Amino acid sequence: MRTAYRLAATAVMALAATVAIGQAQRRPPMTVQGDPPKPASPPVAISGSTLLPATQALFDGYVRSAKMPGIVGAFGVGDLPTQFVTAGRQGLEPGQRAADADTLWRVYSMTKPVTGMAAMMLVEDGKMALDQPIADFLPAFRRMTVLTDPDGSLASRPAARPITIRHLLTHTAGLGYNIVTKGPLLKEYERLGILPGTVNVAVEAQARKVRPTSLQAFAARVATLPLIADPGTKWSYSIGLDLMGAVIEKASGMSFERFVQTRIFTPLKMNHSYWQVPRDRQAWLATNYTFVGDRLIPLDPAATSTFLDAPSFPYGGAGLVMSARDYDRFLHMLQNEGQLDGARVMKAETARLAMSNLLPQGVFFTGIGGGTGGTQAAALGFGAGGSVYLVDRPGGSGKGTYGWGGAAGTIAWVDRGRRMRGTVMVNYFPAERWPTRAEIPAALAKDAGRFTAR
Structure with a gap:
């Protein structure tokens, strides 16, 4: 038991040390009968209420105070089981499913890192x-x-x-x-x-x-x-x-969406990532909201969502709908420098290059400020579709931490040096309506303290 607690403490402490660095663009911006089937061979998940009680309490508080209908976090360290923390439901409409690891969320600009890695695969292939x-x-x-x-x-x-x-x-x-x-x-x-x-x-x-x-x-x-x-x-x-x-x-020599499916989604077993949500998965789709004062108003209801229809073309900057489980697998691959569960999608050196500072000489990135969901920070660079920390931040993100966020409040980051990652899924505009990027790492830090006190 003491060994188990030490292992858990290591995981939580590492997660608490990472501050979500997702930046977000600002955009103005299905029902199936019976219980949903479970995904085939899901990875083991430990409930947030077991190992991350402060984070679970924070998420529960968000829902209880009507700040959001539901929220899902996926946090991982090394190859330990992913910690899924969930609260609330996919929407305020009657009969909505509980939000969980397989709920589908509009990730908007969190599509950009996926497109960036697809491009880096072609660099590795020598095709550009x-x-x-x-x-x-x-x-x-x-x-x-x-x-x-x-x-x-x-x-x-x-x-x-x-x-x-x-x-x-x-x-x-x-x-x-x-x-x-x-x-x-x-x-x-x-x-x-x-x-x-x-x-x-x-x-x-x-x-x-x-x-x-x-x-x-x-x-x-x-x-x-x-x-x-x-x-x-x-x-x-x-x-x-x-x-x-x-x-x-x-x-x-193939369509963009086919390339992403063939080279990223299929080998990584990201089975619920879509440019268009299939009708047999519409019951898992969350509703997207906007705020009028403090009231949540449905902007894109799940039952009639525009994401149920094919887009004009696949938007590499803002087009994907994904589950927390799938985005965690994408980040886990990046954390492992190009491979996951025996499937290698890019060489380790390609992954490292993609998550390094690729800015042209003399060009600097200092973050995206208010109105976008992003934050300002010192010593930032930019890699393939996401920002990169150039130095360690005391008590925060490690040097080399790569990530980005989405217009509807989603957050993603991976700290390769500490071998940890985090995904947070919500859907509301504007992304910066609540200070989740500060409060979630603080809750993780409390959870770390719980373990170190034992």
């Missing part, structure tokens, strides 16, 4: 290189221009250098984003349907009137617009990972 121009795959990007009067017009000059794979992965390509871009360029993004994301049925109906219907058509329209800065000179949150999907198609 980090500093290779994307024009080698998408010729329309051969002659890009840069805005000279961003506040007043679309006037532009030739770009100083081409956009590369590295630039797309690290948001340094000079591309815009409808959630952060302003002025005349934003109007052009809206006019041309450069809107790679899904909110609900009503918003989607309007977006589809102008949005292109394939990744390649999307890329072709992006290539006609000026950049906000010369490639490789500035970090600016962007559609870079969405455009990367189009590059992956050309480099791999």
Whole structure:
């Protein structure tokens, strides 16, 4: 028994030392009869009420005080069993399932690390290189221009250098984003349907009137617009990972969604990760909410969710719906530097490179502030689709901790040095409505203290 407690204490203490670093973009943003079947051969899970009582109490408090209908956390250290902590239900509607490890959540920008790793697999395969121009795959990007009067017009000059794979992965390509871009360029993004994301049925109906219907058509329209800065000179949150999907198609010779399924989801047994939620899984889908004052208002009800329909194309920056169990498996693979349960999806050196600071020389990332769900922090870099800590933070994240978050409040991080990881799943806008990124690590620290006191 004492050995078991020491093992548990090691796990909890390691988790408590990691602060979730997920950053989130801000977007305005099924029923099956009978009990749901259990997934085949699920990994062993230890209840949060057994080993993580402070974290469980925090989650229970969130639900009891109506801050959220439900929440699921998946925390892991090494190859010890994943700790799933759950509270509440998938929605406020009558008859909703209890939120659990297999509930499906809109992860929005937590899609970006998945796309980033898919790109790094092609780098490993020798089918593209980090500093290779994307024009080698998408010729329309051969002659890009840069805005000279961003506040007043679309006037532009030739770009100083081409956009590369590295630039797309690290948001340094000079591309815009409808959630952060302003002025005349934003109007052009809206006019041309450069809107790679899904909110609900009503918003989607309007977006589809102008949005292109394939990744390649999307890329072709992006290539006609000026950049906000010369490639490789500035970090600016962007559609870079969405455009990367189009590059992956050309480099791999298969559709983007097929590549991700074949190279990541299937070998890692991520059986419930979707661009479109199948009808036989709709009972597991959570409702997404928005706040009106302190009231939770359904924004995308599960029963009629737009994620039950096929997207215009797979959004590499914000398109996936996933379970906490699946995202934990993705992070576990990264923690293990490219392999999980005997399946190797990338070389260890590729995984390490992907989670290292890939920013061009002289470019810095300092975080995303208020209105996005992100936080400001010192000594941050940026890897393939996610941020990276460049130094240890006393009492916090270790050097090399990699992660990102989602617009609807989800959080994910992996600290390879300490071999630990964390996923938190909720669904509400705005992501920063409650300080979960600070409160959850604090609760984990309390749990660590419980074990060390024995």
